[in-house]
Amino acid sequence: MIGFIDSMNLAALDLNLLTALHALLEERSVTRAAKRLGLSQPAASNALSRLRDALGDPLFVRSGAAMVPTPRALAMAAPLAAALLALGRAVTPPLPFDPARADDRFTFAATDYVEMVLLPKITTRVVAAAPRIALDVRPIGEESPLDGIASGAIDGALGVFMSLPPGFHKRALGTERFVGIARRGHPAMGRRPLSIEAWAALGHVLVTPRRTGPAAVDRALLERGLTRHIALYVSHFLVAPLVVAETDLVATLPERAARLLAKQLDLVFFEPPIPLSGFELVQLWHERTAASAAHAWLRGTIDKAAPRATKSRKRGA
Secondary structure (H helix, E strand, O other), X not given: OHHXXXXXXXXXXXOHHHHHHHHXXXXXXXXXXXXXXXXXXXXXXXXXXXXHHHHOOOOEEEEOOEEEEOHHHHHHHHHHHHHHHHHHHHHOOOOOOOOOOOOOEEEEEEOHHHHHHOHHHHHHHHHHHOOOOEEEEEEOOOOOOHHHHHXXXXXXXXXXXXXXXXXXXXXXXXXXXXXXXXEXXXXXXXOOOOOHHHHHHOEEEEEOOOOOOOOHHXXXXXXXXXXXXXXXEEOXXXXXXXXXXXXXXXXXXXXXXXXXXXXXXXXXXXXXXXXXXXXXXXXXXXXXXXXXXXHHHXXXXXXXXXXXXXXXXXXXX
């Protein structure tokens, strides 16, 4: 079939004629080929005539009552049959997705916050329903994962995404609020709540994988004409509680991430003295996988694993 394709311009050939040629090669009869194809005999004869013109070969000659293929037709028989079989498989609708038998590998990007609070729950559900599926989780750092998702290098992402280019879909997984953390026994953690000025004067740990501008806390302080001293910048949520537990620095973190290590590190929580907007956690995917049954199953599994929201408190969101 490769030589056949190379020797002519397929764009100029009605590909339905190849199906007719395949039937003629197997049936060796215009009448039987027409019946097999659901055509009238004149229509099948017309298809043979068009094939002869397109290929520049008689293809079949009569020998008594039989239709005998020419050498050119015989040479095309096997590769044509293989090509039509492959084409049929290519356009056949996929079987229903069965997670219990699937061995797919899904690659998605996630923040370390997601890895801490959500990945264990996702993995538990995936392993229980689809023990042969593999999850490949990549970090979201300085670079946005959008290009990787669009190109197919990554299947999706879990994190905080505001505006998206065309072709992307997202689904909310829940909201998160911010809390302050400090070590137990911190000298500033008395019975009375901290004033905004006292809080801003403390040394702070800032978790920011991207050094792209002021964080939510700093924007809220700037609105009041205040700034804080950021003593340490780190890229991972896991690091901040470890540092806070050993120093007099404080941190403002998503509540779920903070509570994971609070008991082990003997941390105390406090409400930031200024209202802070929380954030919405979403899962993100591209239009190219929107109709995939396998990807739809994974998206549904992630959605079921996600906690919808933190409990509302007096401050925060």
